[in-house]
Amino acid sequence: EADIYQTPRYLVIGTGKKITLECSQTMGHDKMYWYQQDPGMELHLIHYSYGVNSTEKGDLSSESTVSRIRTEHFPLTLESARPSHTSQYLCASSLTSGSSYNSPLHFGNGTRLTVT
Amino acid sequence: RKEVEQDPGPFNVPEGATVAFNCTYSNSASQSFFWYRQDCRKEPKLLMSVYSSGNEDGRFTAQLNRASQYISLLIRDSKLSDSATYLCVVTAAGNKLTFGGGTRVLVKP
Numbered sequence: 026e027a028d029i030y031q032t033p034r035y036l037v038i039g040t041g042k043k044i045t046l047e048c049s050q051t052m053g054h055d056k057m058y059w060y061q062q063d064p065g066m067e068l069h070l071i072h073y074s075y076g077v078n079s080t081e082k083g084d085l086s087s088e089s090t091v092s093r094i095r096t097e098h099f100p101l102t103l104e105s106a107r108p109s110h111t112s113q114y115l116c117a118s119s120l121t122s123g124s125s126y127n128s129p130l131h132f133g134n135g136t137r138l139t140v141t
Numbered sequence: 142r143k144e145v146e147q148d149p150g151p152f153n154v155p156e157g158a159t160v161a162f163n164c165t166y167s168n169s170a171s172q173s174f175f176w177y178r179q180d181c182r183k184e185p186k187l188l189m190s191v192y193s194s195g196n197e198d199g200r201f202t203a204q205l206n207r208a209s210q211y212i213s214l215l216i217r218d219s220k221l222s223d224s225a226t227y228l229c230v231v232t233a234a235g236n237k238l239t240f241g242g243g244t245r246v247l248v249k250p
Contacts, residue, residue, distance in 0.1 A: 064181075064182065067240065067243065068185070068228070068240045113182070115184055115185075119238075129175050129187045129190060129230070130187070130230070130238070131187070132185050132186070133184060135183075137182075
């Protein structure tokens with residue numbers, strides 16, 4: 026079973042608030058990812074990191090920011106939440122393989138964010 | 142055209158029947174392939190990796206067809222609990238990882 030944790034599980038917050046979604050993994054994985062997913066819709070990659078001090082934007086433009094100061098920790102921050110940010114946010118991690126085989130992603134159980 | 146495409150379904154499957162569906166990918170340099178299962182409002186969970194020679198895990202069989210650039214998933218003796226969305230994941234050089242949009246399967250009594 027994967028050891029990747031997200032907090033909070035659910036969050037309801039008012040417009041304009043600053044929020045940080047936490048994601049931690051204890052597997053020593055070097056790669057970490059944030060996905061956004063609306064109900065019944067596709068996963069969209071919003072941020073990823075291939076190691077400490079490395080962060081990149083994903084395929085979907087997002088007003089959020091991320092940091093990777095420690096291998097195990099990859100928090101996502103919204104400086105000013107808006108109703109359009111209402112969604113599920115999924116964190117994932119994987120391990121770089123030296124071979125051509127890429128290790129699969131392990132997902133956290135998600136944070137369901139509602140901005141009122 | 143999307144890099145990874147799946148028939149969104151739903152595939153309505155009688156309990157006990159067999160269902161199969163594909164996932165096509167456009168990047169011929171793709172290296173690793175996976176099937177994930179996602180239940181409603183839950184996170185995706187790894188179902189199985191897909192190996193070049195094909196592989197089986199219980200009632201689930203995955204195949205890779207590099208010539209036609211698709212992977213497939215077959216579920217035998219479908220159970221009600223198999224109802225879910227099945228996501229394919231394709232990774233290419235540089236570890237670029239792409240999800241398909243998912244295929245929804247509904248197993249009915």
